[in-house]
Amino acid sequence: MKRTFLVLVAILAGVTLMIVAAHHLQPSANAKNGGMGALRGAPAPDFTLKTLDGKTMKLSDLRGKAVLLNFWATWCAPCKIETPWIVDLQNQYGAQGLQVVGVSMDDESDGEDVKKFAAEMRMNYPVLRGNEDVGNAYGGLEFLPTAYFVGRDGNVTGRVLGLKGREDMEDNVKKALATKAPTQTAQK
Amino acid sequence: MQRGGTAVLAVLVMALGVPAQELSPGKTGGPSVSLVAAALPSIIRGEAGSVDLRFHIANGYHINSNKPSEEFMIPTAMHMEATTDIVIGKISYPPGQDVSFEFAPDQKLSVYSGYFTVGVSVRPLHTVPPGKYAMRGSLKYQACDNRACYPPKQLPVEFEVRVVKAPAPHRRRSPQSPHAHS
8 A cells, every 4th residue: 555655656756857857958938049148248139120210220330339228118017117217327328328229029019109108208219119030139038128238349248137226227337338349440 | 654755745845846936037938827717608599698717827927907007008808709609798807906016116007916717708699509619719918027027928718618408488287478477
């Protein structure tokens, strides 16, 4: 009787451990894309996207500036909380070479909601319409908000996943600003 | 012997507890909402009935209610595929819970968390043969946790309805008007 009980428990434990192991070994969306951490120190994936007023903007055209790349969406409540901090950071550090770029990941929107949201939040920086390709290039963007910080040399210096605090963002902005811009000869 | 079994069980419980501790953005593969149960209701053809669909939201997440408190929030909404035999009526949603979150302590959002039930009103046509009928639809939701939000998702929903004949009318021996004894 006891032996049967133990055998059953052992089988159950084995099956459970296999399920748990499979859960942990299953590649996540991030892993499939090399993981968000894989971008740190690497050149920021370049992209060309449209702004809300229909112009095009290329990330690499901002070389020489520190860039706060903020991925957000209108339906994201935490994004709404951090937006005023980002507006403040643009005001505070813009003169030192910070350029905030907002990338809206509102797939289903016709753009009007995004425009309205941007106006209500007084976004003082360009807002681009993101897409899946750009999202995948930046680790899959499984959730929002996600911010990447790009140094003056075009390399990723940091990231903030989800809502943390203004201090986290400001520390990352300072790190990005502290990088050196490529020399003109290097640019050629 | 029993002590050994208890130890194995303890390991088992600990192993099962591991995934539940990893509820933070980027570690779980995203939130999940699942259809827990849809009782197979018997509905008389030609008459309206309701099907209660019970959903579960994974621990640590919430989704907007059907009437979110904020302008840009995406409401939870059920969409049913039209059928030729059964008319889909009103879809009813529970009221949301007004909850404040760590990211906005001064703001209350109307959300569902844990379990919630959506009612789907259906009316089989008079001509429908009795039997089981599959109904299909999807639940659109957008989930968040305490620090981040996840893109909107569509959960396919499928359930069955048993259509039955109306019970035979009770016959009386003496013919009289149905209003006579009302």
